[in-house]
Amino acid sequence: MGRPLTITEKIILDHVNNRAISPGDIVNARVDIALGNDITAPIAIKEFESIGINKVFDREKIALVPDHFVPNKDILSAKQAKILREFAKKYDIKYYFECGEAGIEHALLPEKGIVLPGDLVIGADSHTCTYGALGGFATGVGSTDLAYTLAFGELWLKVPESIKVVFEGKPKKWVSGKDLVLYLIGKIGVEGANYMALEFSGSTFKHLGMSDRFTISNMAIEAGAKSGIFEPDEITEAYVKDRAGRNYTFYKSDDGAEYSRVLNFDSGEINPQVAFPHLPENSMDISEASAKNITIDQSVIGSCTNGRIEDLRIAAQILKGKKIAKYTRLIVLPATPAIYKMAEKEGLIDIFMDAGAVFSTPTCGPCLGGYMGILADGERAISSTNRNFKGRMGDVTSEVYLANPAVCAASAILGKIAGPDDVI
């Protein structure tokens, strides 16, 4: 027996040829799934082609998802999407999704059982860390990393130290994974976990579902983390068992595994959070945020962070039978076509549209200021997305406030930042 290992170290160790690893080691890791999108893959494909080999490492381990500017927002975006399509055709890539089948990559891949517990996943998108929710090691990389992986099926990685984050107790009403992660980032800062793996655990997660775990892992990068992982359990098993088309492994951290820090939070003390411009670490309780009387021009519900069916259900619960404020826009974007269909079946689309919202096709669009809801100068948005950097959703003088879908829905109704209890 060697030293006790964290779940992250165990997964990495099983994907390298080294007999032992320690934090700080640079290793060559075998990759189970490599991911790219319509923004990052075109550069990767160009770099891949410059290597001068004419095959990909494994057509069944590559996912190409056009989701950022698709359906194509303009001619240049169309050209980028075309590069993906041509490459997918040429190499018969198994997981290529044409728009209509495509959704936001980080909601789509788990939904379709493409990423699984115990996997080592690299994606040319920073929110690749989302899959840590399933108990895999998943990390965002760049286009050149993706190019190298497409060719060789492996990639250099630095073994990270881990920070253990424990949330105990039952969360309050309206408190979701989004609030826990915004609260955490508020405590440790946007650089608080730089280069490190965040490992989440605690009794709170028996009270929340997979969608909350995805939201938390998704925003690990907003604390600078390399990954954000949960130990898989019966909730994970229930989610993956009918989706998986191949074997998967549940890893667990050993007793006595080393952590650079252990943080303990009482979830019962945490309220819905709003992160003020221009950093996700500027989070505060909804009561404090709503007391500031901040009017909003737009509310966005969607993205890889909060565009799942559970998010839409909560928003619909708040919006049912109500109208959004005059001169306020509410944009609701389901993260995948399957979520879209569920929303339709459950009558959620009617609720949104009757309230005066736009309900549209899956895309990352407004989250990164791409399209489908761009802000003019001086405008303000509340958003269930993940980043509120300067100019993130549009003009450099616009502002983005981050919150959970319930807060975004309530704020749309009142035309100012407000909590669910203010409208129900």
Added chain:
Amino acid sequence: MVFSGKVFKFGDNIDTDAIIPARYLNDSNDENLRIHCMEDADGMFSSRVSEGDCIVAGNNFGCGSSREHAPRAIKACGVSVVIAKSFARIFYRNSFNIGLFILEADTDGINDGDVIEINTDTGEIKNKTENSIIKSKPIPKFMSELVNAGGLIAYAKKKIKGGKA
């Protein structure tokens, strides 16, 4: 290698949206990236920067998105080195992967407009304006091999030629 250039100084948490806003990510052409580099942090940057100049910043430079367009935009401007107190993880690896020199150092003693000389082999930064010397953090061996090879793809090609891949 030794570089010498004028400093463009930025603060903490310069995110990748500031380095290259997403509205320009529908085109990964170097010239497009060059024109809009640092646009949301300093609208005049791309017209003022010259070949060899340096970007110097505070903590967490390059935080946010994985877009490799960010270090590519900086490289396309002719920036020789980026020096920051710390870098966000993905930006850090992207820079090495594309062959952009970056160094971690205490940047408090370097001001906007200073002229500095950087020796990437010794990690020594000479501030010619202030007449001071700053030591940067050493770079792991593998990573200096990467950047000296010209990036990960050039490194891979070398490996293939050497029959090791």
